[in-house]
Amino acid sequence: MKNLFSALAMTTFLFSANAMAEDLRIGFADPVSSIDPQLNNHAGDHSVAKHFWNGLTGKDPIKMEPGVAKSWRNIDPLTWEFTLHENAVWSDGKPIVAEDVAFSYERALDVPGSVATVKGFIRTVDKVEIIDDHHLIIKTTVPDPLLPVSLYNLYIVSKHVGEKSTTEDYNSGKAMVSNGPYNYAGYTPGDRVLMKRNDAYWGDKPEWENVTYRYINNGPARTAALLAKDVDVIDKVSVADIAKLEKSEGVKVYAYPGLRALIMQPSFNPEPSKYITDKAGNPLKENPLLNQKVREALNLAINREGIVSRIMQNGATSANQWMPEGTFGYDPDTKDIPFDAAKAKELLAEAGYPDGFKMTIHVPSDRYPQGPETAQALAQFWSRVGVETQVEVVPFSVYSGNANKGEYAMTMIGWGNGTGEGTYAMTSILATPNKEKGLGASNWGNYSSAEFDKALADVTSEFDNAKREEIIRDAVKIVAKDVGIIPLFHYKNIWAARDDLKVVPWNSDRTVAMQVSKIKAD
Template sequence: MKQLMRGLLVAGAVMAGAGTGGVQAEPLRIAIGGAFTSMDPHFYNATPNHSVAMHIFDRLVDRAPDVSLKPGLALSWKTISDTVWEFKLRPGVTWHDGKPFTADDVAFTYERARNVPNSPGGFGGFLRAVKKVEVVDPLTLRIDTGEPAPNLPRELAFVPIISRHVGEKATTEDYNTGKAVIGTGPYKFVSYTPGDRVELTRNDAWWGPKQAWDKVTLRMITNAGARVASVLSGDVDVIDTPPAGDLEKLKTDQRVTIATTEGLRVIYLALNSQEPVAATVTANDGKPLPKNPLLDLKVKQALSIAINRGGLADRIMQKTARPTGQWLPPGTYSYAKSVAVPPYDPNKAKALLAEAGFPEGFKLTLFSPNDRYPNDAATAQAIAQMWTRIGVKTAVETLPWSSYVGRGGKQEFGVGLWGWGSPTGEAGYLLSNVVATNTPARGLGVFNYGRYSDPALDKQIVEALATIDDSKREKLFVAATETFARTLPIIPLYILDNAWVTRKGISIDARRDERTLAMDARPAK
């Protein structure tokens, strides 16, 4: 483990020292497709919120575009025992208000980030292994995990560091008004207009390489067509998540450049696994069912194989996604080769429904956001048609992400369409956050929106997370993924590719973790 970390640190140090090209006088204007919902960096663990926060707040450990680890506010880290990690912090770092950054700020952050009031999905999952934080001196921090936690540096790469002197008395509203938005990052906060934009200015005192842009605007443009029109007209310089159907045409447009990479986000369906059944799952006559059919494995298997994943990837996503039965692409650490893409078999699906006691099917509503993931609403509509063909009469209700996530977090959906990225590059991130039994005190199942629970699978997940040896841990993750495939806590659909469009004269590094960052953009050479 120590040798691995030393290798990562050497590589990261080289990357951290790389320059960003010439400094520009004009601003950089970025249009983000997802809705960013708060300036509080710990309010909601969602990619658009991360994209905004990463400009202002640094992390102890950082990630390169390929999701490999590199130094952030910590210059180095190592294990000094099986359960204790030591982090050496970067000297000379100051907050945007000029006060010095110290290890005490990190200790405060890891206490505060666990429990932000009214958060629809917080950061406790990243900190579940942190049992005790010891400030050795202003630039040395030790974290006791109580049991082996080999993924700790990967998980800490998600948690933005805030200051004790500002954050101790600050509420989420104080961040949203800008009062508390004081970070150590490459850009300083200027203004936030909810539902519209964030304005930033370069932090010339940042510890990292001088940034290429003196001002940055992050706009929220959730309509995909409007995003494309804005970059083609020169109204913005960078957009993320362009429509799949526009990519081929954009590749031949001399006004723009496309950057793409294989992604790490799975689009999946979460099934309500509680009794009584959700009000949106009923008998064919609309009356309540005596039991929740979504708890029946045969029903879940029927719903899964009634979905033509290849058709979704080819036609709805126009070959910008890859069908899957899990949540990692082939070749990734802990990808389970034994878990194939579920076959499309509507006839067998009908037979399974009959075996489960639903020969005439039942009715349900499939919920989906309409502005969060590429073609999210269209995917839901296509699945509804497939399910209706096997006798599960499916209506679709789509909502803006800002409304969708709140209702989903309260388990109001019988079935909901969600996406989950695994930028840690291993199976444990989804297993621990999405599949494990919802246990906030342990930081498990924080995003288990269906409230599925399987103690045997929980045991597999926890054992894998605590296994130091990389080879043994991978085998345990694969075994847990095989259990997942047999029990179907969620129904995976496809893994997205990631794409960005930049106007001519600007290039950007395509990131596997989907973050859209001014720090990755530069004047084209």
């Protein structure tokens, strides 16, 4: 163990001492649970994985660029054929073959220790048939027009290493035989990931020879690190720091519309919750959040524009659904949610809670920018209409496990909509939870609607884009009527960097070294 830490320390020293033009240091916000690319469907894990691994399809889920597969075609409603790159190799020099794909999909179905399974990306896959080393057939259980989009986030790992490796082996570097633009150079959990350019990579060669990917969970601390020149790029810039950074010499700010929504998930657990009591602190006989009027009251009690302008300082846009305006599946007929405290009080009385009740809501301390501050604002809004609300802020490592077990009365989730269209959220945070089918993996509130689930089944099998979008829009209406979730706002994607660097976003809202390039002199 001592030798391992000594090696990591030396590697870290070399990376920091050798910060030349071809080296890049990124300060990022999203925590990483593991560098095992199939353990958890977490934003930070995905951002790291994009450096080391490819899926069958490539970096842009909208344009559908090639990944490990160079081409694919739909043979019939249940059959897809994929052709792999002939020159694609693992970082140890062995060729990437169809057996690796088949192994990866089998492994992803059950990774020990997962709290947010990735198997939702392959939930429709029935079997993988190997034709030869570079050709394979994927059979689906139902027609799935979005299969290539889903496969973008399911990373291919090597069979020859992976079949004898555990998550701990990936985290230690022992199993890090990668197929992406970067190779593993070191990992210190909770601190940083070190990467070195993969010169054997068959795709576009990355600009940076060495990358230090450093976890800095506090927004002001990321800003301070950039201004002190300890890092070259930071993501999720604290909205309170934007003006300061824009005025700082040697720094540029890059802001783009984002896909990530901040959402509250009320508990649909039929059992009484220890986090909801009457005003005297006594347990209630039933969960009041099961009452649609109570959920609607909480929804109407929120001043979203106030949160956006005061807490987010216009670094976000208010949300009435999970996808932002202008994206595939956004429903223009779903109206903005008004701020109406008087109506909220009426609904609580109609629901049988004229005096309200007490509730504790939970939020991670180290996950969502301005998440704790937003939760405190919600507590004030809800307390004003009679629902006395307290906020408990806990580390994400604790929060995610408890939320996944449905222990909380009201949870907060930042959903990245990483496929660029509406079905990703439908599958993961809104579908009735079904572990075997890979549905509802992050549906922490256990929302369940037969009408919604039918819409998800229908959209999964519809190949016509116009019809598919209409089904998604209908699903938005179902969730809005049910108040199955309480959408708050969509983050803007804001990066800051040295003024000789340019940051261009990916549609998936990730933060990766491949987004960053040197500005060429005229």
